[in-house]
Amino acid sequence: MGMEQRGLPFSRIRCPRSSDPGGFTVQTHRATHLIAFAEPDYPATAKTNGIEGTVLLDAVIDRDGEIKDVSARTGHPWLVESALETVRHWRYRPTRVNGIPVEVQTEIEVIFTLPDSVVSS
Numbered sequence: 001m002g003m004e005q006r007g008l009p010f011s012r013i014r015c016p017r018s019s020d021p022g023g024f025t026v027q028t029h030r031a032t033h034l035i036a037f038a039e040p041d042y043p044a045t046a047k048t049n050g051i052e053g054t055v056l057l058d059a060v061i062d063r064d065g066e067i068k069d070v071s072a073r074t075g076h077p078w079l080v081e082s083a084l085e086t087v088r089h090w091r092y093r094p095t096r097v098n099g100i101p102v103e104v105q106t107e108i109e110v111i112f113t114l115p116d117s118v119v120s121s
Helices: 002-012 026-033 044-048 077-087
Strands: 034-036 053-061 067-074 095-097 100-102 104-112
Touching: 044 077, 053 077, 067 077, 077 104
Parallel strands: none
Antiparallel strands: 053 067, 053 104, 095 100
């Protein structure tokens, strides 16, 4: 009985599914692979109405580092279109596994923040 109990913690040590080389965290992948990007235009309607927020996109980056497919998972409808349009043109350094370029699936966060309208004198 004592042996079984001692063995229990080891069953919790499992490689998380995200250790798949085709999946990367947003920060890591962006920091190491993103080479050309533009900030999205703030949609006029959203700006006028004070809409801010984060748009979360699912993207597939091909072996050449180009966005092959991108779709919105969450985000305000007024912000989504601008985020999609901008990210489609982003370029990444190809991701390599054992020296071979691979296609990767990643999340891309696009954060829309209005400049602070309060001016302190």
